[in-house]
Amino acid sequence: MQTSRLTLEEVRTPAACEEFLALPATDPREVPVLADDVRAWFRGEHPHVDSVVLLLVRDESGAPVGRCLTHRSSEADAVLAAGLGPGPFQLFGAVAAGSAEALRALLDEVFRRAQAAGAAGVFGPVTLLPNQLGGALTAGFEDAGFFDSPWTPALLAESLTAAGFQPWYPAATWEIPVRHIPPEKRRRPTKTELAAAGVRRLPASRLRLRGPRGQVELMRQALNASFAQLPYYTSISRRQMTRQTAGLELLMDPRLVVMLGDGSGDLASFALVVPDPAPLLRRSRGELGLRQLPALLRRGRLRDAVLIVQGTRPDRQGEGLLTLVARELFAALHAGGWDHLRVTFIGEENHGSSAVFAKAGGRPLHRLSFFHRRLPRPGRSPDPQSWCLIAARAPSAHNTQPWEPQLLDDGAEPRIELTVDPARTLPVGDPDHRDLHLSLGAWIESFAVAAAAEGQQVRIDDVRGAGPEIRIVLTWTAGEAQEVTADVDDVLTRRVHRGTLLPPGELHLPEGFQSLDALDADPLERRAGRHLASSPSLVAELLDWLRLDPSDPRWHEDGLSAECLQLPRTLRRGLNLGLRGLRPVLPPLLGRFSPPLAGAGTGVPVVMEARDLSPAGLVEAGRRLQRLWLELHRQGMAASPASQVIDCPATVGSLGVDHPVAYFRVGIPDDVPPRSARRHR
Secondary structure, three states, X not given: OXXXXXXXXXXXXXXXXXXXXXXXXOOOOOOOOOHHHHHHHHOOOOOOOOEEEEEEEEOOOOOXXXXXXXXXXXXXXXXXXXXXXXXXXXXXXXXXXXXXXXXXXXXXXXXXXXXXXXXXXXXXXXXXXXXXXXXXXXXXXXXXXXXXXXXXXXXXXXXXXXXXXXXXXXXEEEEEEHHHOOHHHHOOOOHHHHHHOOOEEOOOOHHHOOOOOXXXXXXXXXXHHHHXXXXXXXXXXXXXXXXXXXXXXXHOOHHHEEEEEOOOOOXXXXXXXXXXXXXHHHHHOOOOOHHHHHHHHOHHHOOEEEEEEEEEOHHHOOOOHHHHHHXXXXXXXXXXXXXXXXXXXXXXXXXXXXXXXXXXOOEEEEEEEEEEEEOOOOOOOOOHHHHHHHHOOOOOHHHOOOEEEXXXXXXXXXXXXXXXXXXXXXXXXXXXXXXXXXXXHHHHHHHHHXXXXXXXXXXXXXXXXXXXXXXXXXXXXEOOOOOOOOOHHHHHHOOEOOOOEEOOOOOOOOOOEEEOOHHHHHHHHHHHHHHHHOOHHHHHHHHHOEEOOOOOOOOOOOOEEHHHHOOOHHHHHHHHHHHOOOHHHHHHHHHHOHHHHHOXXXXXXXXXXXXXXXXXXXXXXXXXXXXXXXHHHHOOOEEEEOOHHHHOHXXXXXXXXXXXXXXXXXXXXXXXXXXXXXXXO
């Protein structure tokens, strides 16, 4: 795309990615984005963000003069809808431009992509999500930026306003001169005070950062609980937290990590503070690796600290715990001789946190805000093409996505003809096409949810054939879909979770679904896993749909990724060996580790029965299955399918129903489930 004397391009090569990173800072107050993060996004490694595109603007000589990234996130869409209206939203961030002209070219391209994708609005700047790094400065430009907080020139906010954007959720960063903190505010809480509050200090240590009960995991859980009510916050998964805290062992000063735990050992209130590496990042242009290690170890040169995050569990808020945390933190900063504490994004409505810093002698440093703009959608008629894109998030066995929808508009009533790509079926694992027909039903239910959001009711007019030869015709009319209770955000954010599923409490299942005793189900799942592993043809078919490495060209398209399967490292390496030709190692590995593949051992086992086993009957069963999974998702639960229990002759007869068609576990996920790939994004 060419704009005036400027040329805009999408970053498609590693060399262009390095140019994106090397773009000179237009102001010494800026803090570069971490280079390793940008390279990971370019490679497609961006958990919980659906897609990321890096953009460069070049001048007549070909030199880069502007950059940004633009992306989509169904999780962000679901959260932002409450404050900004229905999405989807086109997001943008990591904006840098040497001129107003270059900035206009970038914004124009973001708008173009938003309109082409049918977005309802544009939102940013966020890199990548609002709770990671977000906002544009609206005041305080004279003060330099710091780590984990944006610094943007006045040009950005001015250009966004001129382009029709509105500010949203104003906030401030804060700076506290440590030597000016009043003595009473930096008095360390006594054991008596802590005991009266029902908490105790949890010591911070580099050696105890990681692991299932490590400090990072405790902070992640408390963070998600503390910030869940914020209108921009998307829950952080373990993988996200691991990436966002990479290198924390080197950067952290354990004395600046304050954790107050309750009797259960969980965090009640906490604060994570690190030395500010902004001066180092400016010199290295965002590199924070082995070459920068000596400078990090010589931390004496870093005299300012950054409060990355603080929080109090909702059930402990209002008890004064944040004040105790602040006193503990201020005491450690003063004893360590630190110059300043700088505090990241504090919403203007968060009077409690602001008061703590103000009483400690602090001042607002930068004013900042997110910006959004709704896009016009005048007289919008039903859009079945967009419904198809939403329906593509439907589940399918091995994530094969076998559906092939085609819009027919030949002068008669518009309709969708749904057929199957034979190359995306499972002839070994699904010889009678049960799972295929169920997945088509799940697709139709998702399509119906998308249509209902536009006031349209979908009906199945015709089902002919079976398996790869099936042909289904869908039509729609204006009206309320009585059986549709989910919304589009549910379809887009529903996930399978193959990790630990916590007990869901009382589980209400509709007719046709039956829960089983976990003690009875565990041995069935293990036996079914061994059956799968003992069949060379089943193993070979499974391998064809495994995606174990982001370098796999199909990683973002389909199949079962190592992330979604949550494979142990040993199994992942063994399967990689199998994919490279050492097939004999696979059966014992799969037999030993089949529970993670099946999601066994956690949650409540559920079996679904269908009395009509015809293609049409199974399609309808697939609709009911997706309807239940969407309802479970609305209640904070997830499912983990294990269809091999039905496929194994030695276990299917033990399920206690005549015609089982689906088997899965249900529970509350212990982590944010990863997003599976889709070929239509």
